[in-house]
Amino acid sequence: MKASGAAGNGEFFPQWADEAAKANVETLWSAGQVDLEAVIAADPDLIVVASTGNDSAIDNLADFQDIAPTIVVDYGGESWKDLTLQLGKATGMTQEAQETIDQFNAHVAKVKEQIKIPEGETNIVSFNGPGDNNPIGRAGGPHAELLTELGFTIEDPDPSWHNQAKLRNDFVWASYKNLTKLKADTTFILSQDNEGAQKFVKDPTLANLPSVKNGQVYGLGKSSFRIDYFSATEIVNGVLENFNA
Template sequence: MRINIAMKNIFILLSVILGCLFSGLVSAQQNVWPRTFQNADGSITTIPSQPKRILSTAVTVTGTLLAIDAPVIASAATTQSTFFEQWRKLAELRQVKKLWPAGSVDLESVYVEQPDLIVVSMIGADSARDQIPLLQAIAPTILVDYSDQTWQSLAQQLGLATGLEEQAERTIHNFEQWTKQVRDVLDLPKGRANIVSYHGPGVVNAVAKAQSAHAQLLQSVGVVLEEPDPAWQAGSIVHRDFLRIHYEHLTQLQAETTFLITMTDQQAQAFLHDPILKNLPSIQRKQVYGLGENSFRIDLFSAREIINSLLRRFAGEQAQSLVMP
């Protein structure tokens, strides 16, 4: 018996030692420079040293850079020349300089900022992909695609490029632990829910697919999703996250609850009182909720806002301590 106990103690000790050695090896690998980064188009960028002055040409990516405490010195803005409201104050606190509005790259301002890493989005209104050869002449330039992944996956990619892998993993871990706690206290409406980008009659509307960032976020706290019928597809262009549909197909939704992106509860009244949609189960039950004005793009900060809104709406008073600042 004593021999078995001794062997067990030795095994535990060896496990601890090996764990420490492995941890140290991982840390050492994370601090090795130069390193290579595989871009979204398959090309490779060599980053000679850990970046200290990062310039983001894509406002959508900037939020995730801020979430992992990357040293962002400047960023492109939205088409309205603003930062996203969910992280605007943090950007101001960190003195992130606002550059051009999305769609109009100013190379001279890039030169002035003297970045040591430039981040470009592969697609979207904030993409500066066409300017990559010119940007590469200024500093190492990486290309990422935020359209086909969650903010967590994007954070891991950016962590690799910036040497902030540990910060990225810590941010993701803390968020996911929080959502697990939230899931345990939410008293969600019975049945399924759909997520709709509502624009009314005469234009294309959209319904979230299961693999969309919005759907994955809500499913992580217990929401059961109603997926749109692929046959409703409007046009030939297929998107990964949302199914674009004609307005009339909204009448075929069956879920008991509807969540509306980019809308407050007050703005959601337009959907709730749409006479053509009055027979929808969610409208009949008056279970139509806005996900908030900042819910168009999901990053750490907008995800927090959405989960906070669910806590305030579907959790008891004692659970309000889980609301994140």
């Protein structure tokens, strides 16, 4: 990779920032911005555009196609493994992509044998509190898929809670009040470690949630909001630490 857009703070996501630095990947812009001249200067052989999310530059798709071959990926609707194979095929690295997936699958299988899963269902919440959306992971989303591979059973949020124009495959963007309707015995909080997850636990409105009453609220990891090989590995290792039998 020669260059990439960055997060809103102008930096690469921490789970792979070190790898980007080793590979001398250039930062083209922060999320929400597009600099076509910077793309031209990078002289890419291939451009990859996300179809959704704050970092999506899909509105400039035609501009990118005029510069170099361009593909569109949906990281909200596909697993990171599917995306890895898609990118592997596009870059002529299909074998390397499959080897990465096989290595990860072996790690998941090993961890699954080492953990004891709590009884009941599990939900996944990006907790922002009152006055804001609180995305809840859907059963078909990448976070749910990964936790299911480890043995968890996912509580699927009601799609009618979604308050954006287009229903997504990965999250239901729910209002704060809908969090009180969750029923799972265990909750994972996105983008937080166990310490950060305590904000959810200490919220008085959520005190009667089964997961809070059970004392089974855990951080899924500070880099867990977006699933890729690096963050997925961090999530699996965190689950091992929390549920090691």
